Amino acid sequence: MKLREYEAKNVIKAAGIPVPAGFLIRSADELTPHLGELGDAFVLKAQVDVGGRGKAGGILMADKATGTKVAQELFAKEIKGLPVKEILAEKRLSIQHEYYLSITVDRSSKQPLILFTEAGGVEIEVTAKEHPELIKKVVANPLMKELPPFMLRELMGSAPKEIGPIINKLYRIFLEKDALLAEINPLVTTPDGVFAADAKIIVDDNALGRQGITVNRDLSPREREAEKHGFSYVELDGAIGVIGNGAGLTMATLDLIEYYGGKAANFLDVGGGAESERVKNAVQLVASVPTVKVIVVNLLGGITKCDEVAKGIIAAGISQKVIVRLAGTNEAEGRRLLSEKGYEMLDTMDLVVKKAVEVTS
């Protein structure tokens, strides 16, 4: 789950990385009594869960005289379709230079990867493409609690020495906060010292519990409902509902729908050893999506009992058509139960998907 900017800044501030003076407001009125605290010029930053918010008008400059009015204006906006409910008000910095610093998970080396460049700022992705040599990279053994000085030298080149401890503090955050990404862009030098002007932290969804995060904000209400049942669920915008077991097989079913010219309404992985109750919940959940006209059930596995799956589908009692492909234990019994009730069963995933695409087109 992605932390909002002010949450990420609270984390790095607590670790001793300087951030600009500022506070969070939930209405323009909350700003008015504090107008004097941020100096003459300050920045208002919408705290919305989308990328590229600056370019979308989510960051506005203000001063003592205009502050309340600019805040009202920003609260009235929608940034990439999202309402602005929280604004971070921050003192403006006199930026001398912008650096980029991030720590992420490197799949190839299976270790934390630290990236640093003296050419930081909003154009970092362009820099990465056009001048990859400007981006210094180091992978670290995750069993080390801090980066040794030689790694910092390799990363920093001639950058100011104060940045060294900041890199190590961010590395500790990366390890301790179960981050998949910890990024400061830009990390800026000013006459008053080094500051993290913006920060981004993505917490591993598999570690939210031990990080004390109870609600995963990245999920839609229906995705959260699915999570309660233990399903992996992603909303899409087609007419064919999909239920599979295993992420790979379910994804392959979606790909096949696209191959045959159809559009999937969702991705739902029920997990292994599905019992009738789970299958019933899954079918009802997918059927509750208004755009779903037909549901493809594609379940395969030695542990999945076909009669249980059949009972679950029948118990769901939904109005949309369900087309089933089942392979596994008790296949004959499952088939018998479903055909008794008039459900359509086909032998391969190609056949069920083709049929579903026919029904919806």
Added chain:
Amino acid sequence: MIYGDKNTGVLVQGATGKQGEFHIGLMNTYAKQVGGKGVVAGVTPGKGGQQVHGVPVYNTVKEAMKHHDIGASVIFVPAGAAADAIMEEAHAGITTIVCITEHMPVQDSMKAIAYARMEGASVIGPNCPGLLSPGEVKMGIMPAGLFKRGNVGVISRSGTLTYEVVDELTRAGIGQSTVIGIGGDPVIGQTFMDVLERFEKDPETKAVVLVGEVGGNLEEEGAKSTSLPIVSYIAGVSAPPDKRMGHAGAIVEGGEGDARSKIARLKKHGVPVASRVSEIPEMVRELFRCGC
């Protein structure tokens, strides 16, 4: 064979849990069928002295190692305990560690895999179905009924999708040497490259089916590293960017790991890529026909 055969004694961690108990039963049924050693010991802290399907359970891995000849292990412990289980086994000297456990935090995987590497152990997984060499050994949760012994190796990041591929191959009369699921997480122990290196040295394996997913570039890395003939399939062509489909492996990373560009890079390297799973058997036959 790669990673193990009939003579490999297997240890199971999390032996007394629901999953552990269920799969010890299935693994040993398979071992009996093929005349293999199968699971010889279980470990659950605090449950030493118990038995699961006649297999003795110990409190620690070291204790189990004292009483049995163990070549590999399979882990069924909960996500929060998996890193500890991997490290305990590596420390005790087990060299092949299969971690079935899903939802393991990435920071834990990185640390446990780094530690195992220092101890000289190979970790398969986490979040994987394990491996099966037909007629020899089953280490994990793959449904044995679908398999047939032969000369095609299968390496996959998925679970059930692997079974789908194996089912297609077997129905087409194409047998398998070893089928291995390496796991769907962003950080996994053995990658395509590591397994391909083993397949190259395995006289039973003449061709390989590589089943990949969106995310990362381990498929391309692997394909470039081997001289074995390969057929590939990549799941997730229809995955919208930035959407997560079941596991972290499906996070599309800044255009790098998306399925289409992955497929394009594989094809550029001369690897045939199937658009549907059902096309795989014919493409494998084609590999054998042209002898390339």
